[in-house]
Amino acid sequence: DQQVKQNSPSLSVQEGRISILNCDYTNSMFDYFLWYKKYPAEGPTFLISISSIKDKNEDGRFTVFLNKSAKHLSLHIVPSQPGDSAVYFCAASSPYTNAGKSTFGDGTTLTVKP
Template sequence: DQQVKQNSPSLSVQEGRISILNCDYTNSMFDYFLWYKKYPAEGPTFLISISSIKDKNEDGRFTVFLNKSAKHLSLHIVPSQPGDSAVYFCAASASGGNTGKLIFGQGTTLQVKP
């Protein structure tokens, strides 16, 4: 049972344009969502997170949007840069303490072309 799904295995955008990565979830108990970026031979790097009490969170070029009714979140990268090329994972956590296990999606490979 895949509770977190990233239905697009890959995405290619031009440098300077917007990248939009999507993620869907099924478990209503999830109350915290995170995006991670992963380069080859490295561990995932935390990018940005959002609590279920919010619908938007921004950090520089990265914005995460949460639509709870649709159980959908998206990561917007504006403007996209070649260095953003990596695998992006969305992850979700349920309540039950400050730290909970993360449920990851399958990942989306982003390629930003110069």
């Protein structure tokens, strides 16, 4: 049973437009959510996170929204740039329990076309 799901394996958007990446989770014990970005032949790098006590967190062009009742989060990138083309992983964890282990989704490959 996959606890974190990213149902869109890929997404293609035009430069300057909004990219919306979605993530669903099933375990209500998760209280901390993260997005990581991964370029080919590199390790994932942290992008943005949100605690379950918030419903929105913004960092420059990146905003993460959390809907706890729907167990859904989304990452918005505005405006999208070609350098944003990468694989985006959603991860969920309980930082203060379970050794802070994160459960990852399978990733969404974002392609931003110039």
